[in-house]
Amino acid sequence: MNKKIIAHTALKVKDLSIGYFSKKSTTVIADGINFQLQQGELAAIIGVNGIGKSTLLRTLGNVQAKLSGSIQLDGKDLKSYTPIEMASTISVVLTEPLASKNLTVIELIALGRQPYTNWIGRLSETDKTKIQEAIGMVGLQSLKNKKCYELSDGQLQRVMIARALAQDTSIILLDEPTSHLDLHHKVQILKLLKHIAHKTSKTILVTSHEIEMAIQLCDKILIMNKGSHEFGEPCELIQKKSFERLFPSDTVTFDPKTGSFKIKK
Numbered sequence: 001m002n003k004k005i006i007a008h009t010a011l012k013v014k015d016l017s018i019g020y021f022s023k024k025s026t027t028v029i030a031d032g033i034n035f036q037l038q039q040g041e042l043a044a045i046i047g048v049n050g051i052g053k054s055t056l057l058r059t060l061g062n063v064q065a066k067l068s069g070s071i072q073l074d075g076k077d078l079k080s081y082t083p084i085e086m087a088s089t090i091s092v093v094l095t096e097p098l099a100s101k102n103l104t105v106i107e108l109i110a111l112g113r114q115p116y117t118n119w120i121g122r123l124s125e126t127d128k129t130k131i132q133e134a135i136g137m138v139g140l141q142s143l144k145n146k147k148c149y150e151l152s153d154g155q156l157q158r159v160m161i162a163r164a165l166a167q168d169t170s171i172i173l174l175d176e177p178t179s180h181l182d183l184h185h186k187v188q189i190l191k192l193l194k195h196i197a198h199k200t201s202k203t204i205l206v207t208s209h210e211i212e213m214a215i216q217l218c219d220k221i222l223i224m225n226k227g228s229h230e231f232g233e234p235c236e237l238i239q240k241k242s243f244e245r246l247f248p249s250d251t252v253t254f255d256p257k258t259g260s261f262k263i264k265k
């Protein structure tokens with residue numbers, strides 16, 4: 001008998017407003033954000049520079065506080081998660097430079113097990129297995145004993161993904177995981193993330209400027225615009241002409257047939 005696996009909603013965002021508090025004022029960067037992701041989906045947040053993609057990702061990962069609205073992870077309000085529950089449900093890979101490049105690849109990936117290790121940080125057999133699985137998934141076997149400062153940017157991106165995989169959370173958030181990479185490695189990383197999401201039923205959300213790649217590889221896209229945001233499958237968004245509205249039409253135009261941007265000469 002064919003058993004149908006029904007995916008549940010992993011991340012639900014309702015009427016979310018994001019921004020920054022200071023002593024004197026509150027700055028709203030974006031509001032009216034609504035979307036939901038199912039278990040096992042790869043999704044991208046896209047939008048012009050400064051629109052609030054990283055701010056949204058950090059807010060979803062509880063790295064910074066939301067202004068208002070609700071965020072639910074696996075059907076439970078983010079507010080009700082303890083720090084340990086949070087660390088075993090969601091992993092966040094930000095763009096900040098690594099403070100610990102002196103660690104070896106395997107040591108850095110092992111840091112992903114911190115939410116599970118005891119107070120002296122001793123690794124159990126399960127921890128070691130998860131670390132080896134993560135290394136295998138991103139193909140880092142031959143580099144695992146190298147120091148992180150010896151790696152290229154692309155290799156380092158894979159190490160950061162492996163650390164998030166070792167953390168073994170159901171949701172992974174990555175801020176610009178393909179920045180600084182050449183075309184081949186951008187595609188390789190995004191395909192790897194898609195493979196991991198579909199194979200392991202993890203929900204992976206990235207911010208990206210690689211719109212054409214996101215159209216081809218992501219299951220869902222959130223387009224952040226001034227005033228309103230659009231969310232859906234890439235083909236739905238193409239049909240709604242959502243990508244046409246992203247940039248001023250005197251610079252680039254979007255070709256819905258090829259799913260690519262053309263420079264206006």
Ligand SMILES: Nc1ncnc2c1ncn2[C@@H]1O[C@H](COP(=O)(O)OP(=O)(O)OP(=O)(O)O)[C@@H](O)[C@H]1O
Pocket residue numbers: 020029047048049050051052053054055056207
């Ligand atoms: N710590 C901060 N305090 C106040 N404002 C901030 C802070 N960090 C970012 N901002 C502002 O928030 C807005 C959104 O920034 P954010 O980095 O989220 O945009 P982004 O869409 O990720 O941009 P990019 O594509 O350039 O990476 C910008 O106007 C930025 O100046």
